[in-house]
Amino acid sequence: MSKRFDQLKPYLDKAHAYNLALTMISWDNSTIAPPQAIELTSKAVGLLSGEHYHTLINEDVKNLLEALSDPQEQASLTFSEKGIVKNLTKEFRLLAAIPPEEFQAYQTLLAKAYPVWEKAKAENDYASYAPVLEQIIHFRKKFAAYQQKEGQKLYDVLLDEFEEGFTVEILDPFFAKLREALVPLVQQIREKEDFISDDFLHQSFEIPVQKEFCHFLAEYIGFDFNRGIMGESEHPFTTELHNHDVRITNHYSENSLDGAIFSVIHEGGHALYEMGIDDEITGTPIGHGTSMGMHESQSRLYENNIGRSPEFWEPLYGKLQEAFPAQLASVTFDQFCRAINHAKPSLIRTEADELTYPFHVMIRYEIEKLIIEGSVDTASLPALWNQKYQEYLGVLPPTDTEGILQDMHWAGGDFGYFPSYVLGSAIAAQIFHHLETVMPVKQYLKEGNMTPIREYLNAQVHRFGGAKNTQEILQDMTGESFNPDYYISYLTRKYSDLYQLS
């Protein structure tokens, strides 16, 4: 046991307390806070963020981290402690690069930005949001420049924050490969546009019944309501105070059944990751999913590889029909399974099908690179957005609400985050392929037995939190590092079969 490490603990505990308070306020703002609260609340958020910052970024912590980098000290640390020191050293370097007043001003800005975006989206009023977005971009670029290492691309600074080691040099060819495989596939499917109908998923579905079914689904995949809650927000998300308080939200539309259903499975996958973190490390700097990509792999594994499979729905479809008899009684199991995998270029990322989804990310990735590395004007972003949708997907957003205003990420300062979604899908495909080699996954799904899958993921992925990175987790679990080929062959096989392509 390291005495130096023990000296670090009070700082970690205090940092977690601030984090918990800020997470709670942020959750509350996004779910239930009254509309006019934000102005005054965001002042408090600014002050608390300032305190949080100073708890970790100070001379004492700096000296402790330096001392703990000594090989003898390292040798005395446990596996988890080593992870904490490594993570904190990185975080220290990134945070210490930013002047405290600027960091605090940025946090205050973010607290105000969310409702501005929400209102702009509701009212299709990009102009009212653009000045706030401009300020956020200004801060993000400035901060990235502070953190930039010699020779490092500015956008790579942001990517590294969400997925260590992933760079434009890796992502550009990754997306190129995807494009090469998927463009012809999507083209073939467009030619068979009416081959699969999902019209019956867009009847009127009573929202209270949707809520009840989504609650059931969350529990079904293993979400523990003794250690988590489900709320509502404009855009579904997952957040956690610690591994005993994990929160997901959903968003319900009367005229769409699959929206809420696959959102709850998606967020549920995120939540299982956070609920599965070891008690030993919860509330520490490594007490959460190791990266955004790995996090998305868990949500997408549940949403797509598992949640859109016929085997998953075999024990469930009857129950869904019972919940919505008027709407689904005459829809066969086969029709349902095909409909939930229906592929068609569309406008809204979160409602996109599994096949065209990567294009939504590709578009954001390309725009983000321009925003961060280039000098694109905020005012011209909607046009750029629309042009790319036209180009890649052949669809043109009729309003900014259905275009550039659809995502909350940029309003939260999350640039460099979007690529993680597709990395997540690729990792999910790799993990699902591996799962099938170690257990009868499809048989379990047919039996409604979700436990072995969750327990395996818990043992191999969840419990480590940030003590292992993505590559280490994949290597230890599958014997292979990240390999996107599983993703491409999965999509190709699945959609060729589904649309009976030659």
Next chain:
Amino acid sequence: MSKRFDQLKPYLDKAHAYNLALTMISWDNSTIAPPQAIELTSKAVGLLSGEHYHTLINEDVKNLLEALSDPQEQASLTFSEKGIVKNLTKEFRLLAAIPPEEFQAYQTLLAKAYPVWEKAKAENDYASYAPVLEQIIHFRKKFAAYQQKEGQKLYDVLLDEFEEGFTVEILDPFFAKLREALVPLVQQIREKEDFISDDFLHQSFEIPVQKEFCHFLAEYIGFDFNRGIMGESEHPFTTELHNHDVRITNHYSENSLDGAIFSVIHEGGHALYEMGIDDEITGTPIGHGTSMGMHESQSRLYENNIGRSPEFWEPLYGKLQEAFPAQLASVTFDQFCRAINHAKPSLIRTEADELTYPFHVMIRYEIEKLIIEGSVDTASLPALWNQKYQEYLGVLPPTDTEGILQDMHWAGGDFGYFPSYVLGSAIAAQIFHHLETVMPVKQYLKEGNMTPIREYLNAQVHRFGGAKNTQEILQDMTGESFNPDYYISYLTRKYSDLYQLS
């Protein structure tokens, strides 16, 4: 403008930020947090409370407050600033008397105590709650002893925290006077027990419809949902982050209509006070209701003097009948108005009628005096409780759930709080009497015009927050200091008329 006062501001702002975070976490715990979250969350609460404490209790603030007590400095302060300094000086004296570690341990204890009480109440298991209650009492007595002035009674220290200047010496005769007037009145009414029936209020009332009607009622009396929200908890309460985020909760029972209805009017009255605080002082130490008694006067004025009057229900009863046609179609307006004022000795304080309510408080007052000044054993409290209910009200709680476990107050450390409820009723009667001299109150109620009443209370009571104390507010508004006679004559006249007593 005082430069010294400006130096105080950063401390006030930071204290408010901590307060906001702690209030938010507490609200969340009482309304939506998952059952198993509390253990880990309470650690963070303990740490944040410690930080909050040190923000105000330190040498800098001490020196600033001393400097600001100088007459020349005082002369340079605005009215609000003077109030802040006075309030903070008192709070400083009270808090500084408590060793920081003990204060923090106490906060951690309180965060854990709430769910323990909640579970004990649900399971009628006083024994599981007694050890926690014992610890809370231990802390409260110890803290009161730290704060005690020479010659001051220990219980007076606690009373003073909620209602400045009110002591056992004032309250003992106050309760004696009430007893003298009300005991014969209650006796006469018991003899006419069947004169008024409220059976129809205890049919089955659909909870979603109750919720909708309560939401409407809150809005009707002036609760602004742009600056507040309504949640659910075991016991209804009001809390606020600032004057733009005021939160009330309600509790719904299927077999009781008046419970939820009068709770929402009651908490709504509290909320109007907090929403009415001046922007200038919100978030400062005087940015909330001046005392518990004055706070209760607002909730009880709305709940009883206004909310139980026929005039209030004249424009509303039809709407209530529409909400519950099966249950209320055959109930006349007169029957309804009599039923909601029905008086009958009962077990649950929050469900007690206006007339027997003071006895519930009297019992708690007498037990609290014994707990704090005497040496009563925690184990013997349920028996003592039951004995007093038998003695004063002639009813015996069949379970502790309906007895000593019914209130959350002691689990929150609030000893000395209960008397404020009856003081509040007395102040409400005095204010209502005054209102009738300055405006046609009953006419406004008949017209469904709640605005003039709210605006008058806002101008005379709400906006000042803690810048005026109870006596100052009453004196400035009514030309008279606190006078309990209005309360006694109000109850006597109202119930003599209602029960047609000779």
